[in-house]
Amino acid sequence: MKALRTIQRILTDFFRTVGGVTVLFIDIVYWILVGPFIKKPPKKDFIFEQMVFVGVRSVVIASFVAIFTGLVLAMQIAYQLQKLGGVLYVASVVAVSLCRELGPVLTALVVSARAGSAITAQLGSMKVTEQIEALEVMALNPVRFLAVPRFVALVMMLPCLTLLADFVGMFGGYIVGVHKLNIPSSLYVQISYKFLVLKDVYTGLLKSVVFGAIIALIGCYHGFKTSGGAEGVGRATTISVVTSYILIIFADSVLTAIFFFHKV
Amino acid sequence: MSEPIIAVKNLIKTFSGKRVLDDISFEVKKGEIFSVMGCSGGGKSTLLRHIIGSIKPDSGNILVQQKDITQMGEQELDHMRKKIGMVFQDAALLDYLSVEENVALPLREHTRLAEEIIMIIVRMKLSLVGLRGFERYSPAELSGGMKKRVGIARAIALDPEVVFYDEPTSGLDPVVAAVINKLIMDLSKKLGITSVVVTHDMHSVLTISDTILMIHQGRILQMGTPEEIRNTKDPVVKQFITGSYEGPIDFFQNPEIYVDDIVWGEK
Numbered sequence: 001m002k003a004l005r006t007i008q009r010i011l012t013d014f015f016r017t018v019g020g021v022t023v024l025f026i027d028i029v030y031w032i033l034v035g036p037f038i039k040k041p042p043k044k045d046f047i048f049e050q051m052v053f054v055g056v057r058s059v060v061i062a063s064f065v066a067i068f069t070g071l072v073l074a075m076q077i078a079y080q081l082q083k084l085g086g087v088l089y090v091a092s093v094v095a096v097s098l099c100r101e102l103g104p105v106l107t108a109l110v111v112s113a114r115a116g117s118a119i120t121a122q123l124g125s126m127k128v129t130e131q132i133e134a135l136e137v138m139a140l141n142p143v144r145f146l147a148v149p150r151f152v153a154l155v156m157m158l159p160c161l162t163l164l165a166d167f168v169g170m171f172g173g174y175i176v177g178v179h180k181l182n183i184p185s186s187l188y189v190q191i192s193y194k195f196l197v198l199k200d201v202y203t204g205l206l207k208s209v210v211f212g213a214i215i216a217l218i219g220c221y222h223g224f225k226t227s228g229g230a231e232g233v234g235r236a237t238t239i240s241v242v243t244s245y246i247l248i249i250f251a252d253s254v255l256t257a258i259f260f261f262h263k264v
Numbered sequence: 265m266s267e268p269i270i271a272v273k274n275l276i277k278t279f280s281g282k283r284v285l286d287d288i289s290f291e292v293k294k295g296e297i298f299s300v301m302g303c304s305g306g307g308k309s310t311l312l313r314h315i316i317g318s319i320k321p322d323s324g325n326i327l328v329q330q331k332d333i334t335q336m337g338e339q340e341l342d343h344m345r346k347k348i349g350m351v352f353q354d355a356a357l358l359d360y361l362s363v364e365e366n367v368a369l370p371l372r373e374h375t376r377l378a379e380e381i382i383m384i385i386v387r388m389k390l391s392l393v394g395l396r397g398f399e400r401y402s403p404a405e406l407s408g409g410m411k412k413r414v415g416i417a418r419a420i421a422l423d424p425e426v427v428f429y430d431e432p433t434s435g436l437d438p439v440v441a442a443v444i445n446k447l448i449m450d451l452s453k454k455l456g457i458t459s460v461v462v463t464h465d466m467h468s469v470l471t472i473s474d475t476i477l478m479i480h481q482g483r484i485l486q487m488g489t490p491e492e493i494r495n496t497k498d499p500v501v502k503q504f505i506t507g508s509y510e511g512p513i514d515f516f517q518n519p520e521i522y523v524d525d526i527v528w529g530e531k
Binding site: 040043122126129130131133134135136137138139140141 | 316341346350354357358374
């Protein structure tokens, strides 16, 4: 009986969250598309500020993760390819797997941990200190005023970061390939691009747009729903990061399946 | 007599089975300072949140400037909200904006005034609350009383007709509390702003109010001028004025069931 009730509770929570996030998403899209015609558009300063925060300030950590992923990836692949005698192809495997998979996913996870958590914590503490209510009383819609700039910033900046991570990761592979596996520098670059088609890059970027939307939606949703003081803010932040991690991994497999079966 | 600026009629609200507001009706006249007082958790803040449209009542009507806000959609509500100001208990200033930007926010968002004009208005409002020179401070650098004064400056930025105050003097030292009270009175007398003050600070209520509404356990106990409230016959109101722990509002355990209660817990 107790187990049943727990399952029931988890299911209601799940569907309530799905419903809430969907409503928030529709609201955000409404304010982006229709909003500027009926009210003043959101201040560019606020969007720009968020872009700096989620994008520019994430460059170092995203590059750090990417370069080491590239290094490790090259070594692991070389370990396998050495047995087959095709060490040369380390370059292309590194390039393709970074652009299609690791670049977008790892960058999204890094940004989620860094910016997604900050979004929830910030909006959550605004909620518990009545700042969100103050906005409403001033006739400022919190979704338009707070969620839209964060959503736009993440959807625009995550692909940029991903592109950067792809390059930096490939550079990591290049270091191992050229200095450790003794592949000539020009040959390494040539092999890298030989098997890398434009589709590999843009499917990766498409993924990162979706991941950016996930991070912003989940971060804002849990921020707006925060209750219960400082402890509530902590709880909301944890739930937000865990949920966006799960959703990013889940969305990644769904998108990969779509790209794979439709030969995109 | 002029039309009431706010009229509440038979307001009822129930939260999870408990009736928080029970058949509340009253009117606020234009330009007066109207205080709502009562115990903590007695329904004062809930009442305030109904009047600003944050909560919808179960039944009853709330008329602000003769328009029923319980029937309004979001857009109409937003239109109404531009004509009111609210000062929150902990000021609720946006903590990532400076003092100046906080006061300028409603002006920048709701008017098409030039930036120079907005800055003049901001300086004017800040000097009204005695905070010229603090424009560049962030809310975190201000004391509680200063935050509240910035909150007042923000609330009157758009020259509203009604300003709501949620516990304006709570958590402040007596001198700062007196300053805030003076401000509320000045705004009301000099600018003709109607003020609705929700508080349990008996001293300031009796000093500043034109009309006092006493709410207890979701019901109206008494409504009248400070003089009438002072000479009340109602034992609850009397206890509230004297601030005595003995009286009809009882926090102590009935001695007859005390032993049973602590041994056996709640039955």
